[in-house]
Amino acid sequence: MSDSTVSHARQRRRRAMLWSFAFILLLSIVLPLGYALAQSGGQGVQQQQRQQMQQQQRFGQERATNPRSDMWRDAREGQGGFTTQTGPYVTNTMISNTGETWRQFRMGPLITYGGYLLIGALVLVALVFTFVGRIKLSHGRAGMTIQRWKPFERFLHWFTAISFILLAITGLSLLFGRSVLIPLMGHQAFAAYADVGKVVHNYIGPAFSIAVLLMIVLWVKHNIPNKTDLKWFAAGGGIFGKSHPSAGKFNGGEKVWFWVGIVIFGTAVGVSGFLLNFPLFGQTRADMALYQVIHAVTSLLWIGFFFGHAYIGTLGTEGALEGMTTGRVDVNWAKQHHDLWLEQELAKGVKPLPAESASASAGAVPPVGQPSH
Numbered sequence: 086m087s088d089s090t091v092s093h094a095r096q097r098r099r100r101a102m103l104w105s106f107a108f109i110l111l112l113s114i115v116l117p118l119g120y121a122l123a124q125s126g127g128q129g130v131q132q133q134q135r136q137q138m139q140q141q142q143r144f145g146q147e148r149a150t151n152p153r154s155d156m157w158r159d160a161r162e163g164q165g166g167f168t169t170q171t172g173p174y175v176t177n178t179m180i181s182n183t184g185e186t187w188r189q190f191r192m193g194p195l196i197t198y199g200g201y202l203l204i205g206a207l208v209l210v211a212l213v214f215t216f217v218g219r220i221k222l223s224h225g226r227a228g229m230t231i232q233r234w235k236p237f238e239r240f241l242h243w244f245t246a247i248s249f250i251l252l253a254i255t256g257l258s259l260l261f262g263r264s265v266l267i268p269l270m271g272h273q274a275f276a277a278y279a280d281v282g283k284v285v286h287n288y289i290g291p292a293f294s295i296a297v298l299l300m301i302v303l304w305v306k307h308n309i310p311n312k313t314d315l316k317w318f319a320a321g322g323g324i325f326g327k328s329h330p331s332a333g334k335f336n337g338g339e340k341v342w343f344w345v346g347i348v349i350f351g352t353a354v355g356v357s358g359f360l361l362n363f364p365l366f367g368q369t370r371a372d373m374a375l376y377q378v379i380h381a382v383t384s385l386l387w388i389g390f391f392f393g394h395a396y397i398g399t400l401g402t403e404g405a406l407e408g409m410t411t412g413r414v415d416v417n418w419a420k421q422h423h424d425l426w427l428e429q430e431l432a433k434g435v436k437p438l439p440a441e442s443a444s445a446s447a448g449a450v451p452p453v454g455q456p457s458h
């Protein structure tokens with residue numbers, strides 16, 4: 086082969102290489118550009134592509150883009166699917182958006198604002214105690230007592246109070262477990278405690294609800310609002326200043342505790358708790374999330390309100406607690422706090438008894454601060 090033939094062949098090879106390189110370069114620019122143009126070709130095209138892909142998915146065909154990411158995207162958007170696990174909340178629901186929304190609410194605002202609410206209520210009670218102090222018996226004790234609560238009423242009250250406290254402790258432990266108790270107790274101790282707490286909560290709940298219902302039936306007749314209550318509120322319930330506004334068996338404040346605390350919160354907490362405890366009525370996952378939110382929010386409000394009730398019934402008012410423990414109150418206490426009720430009782434012929442004989446006949450412990458003789 087002559088030298089000129091060899092150099093021609095080399096030139097042709099070099100030209101072929103150059104053309105190939107230019108062609109590849111052109112493709113590497115044109116193809117992505119074309120793809121980008123096709124992608125930005127408006128919503129319509131994208132929607133068409135998406136519909137096409139969904140159709141392909143439905144018919145189980147091979148798809149152009151990553152099939153797994155599209156499947157999970159659809160599942161997240163709530164598209165039905167197939168699950169091997171079946172049950173009232175899970176059949177063919179691969180990812181529950183309701184569940185995730187609920188989880189974020191529970192772990193976020195519910196815990197944060199619920200915590201603020203309880204701390205706020207305790208701070209308020211402490212402020213009232215500091216700046217207003219105990220409401221004393223302005224004329225001291227009369228030494229004569231009158232029956233205020235019958236044995237069954239006291240039993241019902243303390244049954245409700247003890248179960249409420251147990252429910253509040255176990256309920257708050259489950260709600261604030263991860264954020265407050267696990268850092269303090271560790272995972273294992275909390276798991277053991279939460280296991281017992283859950284059982285206690287679930288068994289006491291129904292009994293408590295029945296007691297609350299009985300309380301409503303028993304005391305509703307004393308809680309019908311009237312004009313006396315408005316005057317009681319106008320006088321600030323006698324908390325501020327020296328006046329003692331009139332009241333029947335229950336004063337305006339007690340009626341608010343009865344209607345808001347016992348009737349409204351009691352019904353909301355009781356019904357939602359029942360539906361959570363017994364998922365036998367076709368409740369869906371979304372229903373359960375809703376009931377949990379109602380249950381937790383109303384329980385938190387109720388516990389905050391309860392701090393106020395327990396304070397007024399103990400430290401806040403001299404002579405109130407003995408009514409609920411022994412059944413009898415000092416006549417001066419009745420005159421100061423429930424004058425209209427005292428008048429009614431006396432008009433009915435109820436005779437006040439000396440404190441000692443009354444407590445001896447009732448077999449009760451004398452009130453705190455009273456000698457037993």
Ligand code: HEM
Binds near residue numbers: 300335
């Ligand atoms: C440690 C907790 C509690 C204490 C110290 C306490 C104390 C008292 C006292 C002293 C009374 C009598 C007030 C009076 O004679 O006028 C009373 C009444 C009452 N309690 Fe409680 N209580 C407690 C918990 C509860 C709970 C948990 C509930 C309901 C969930 C409740 C519901 C009532 C109701 C409806 C009344 C009658 C109306 C009223 O006085 O407000 N109590 N309580």
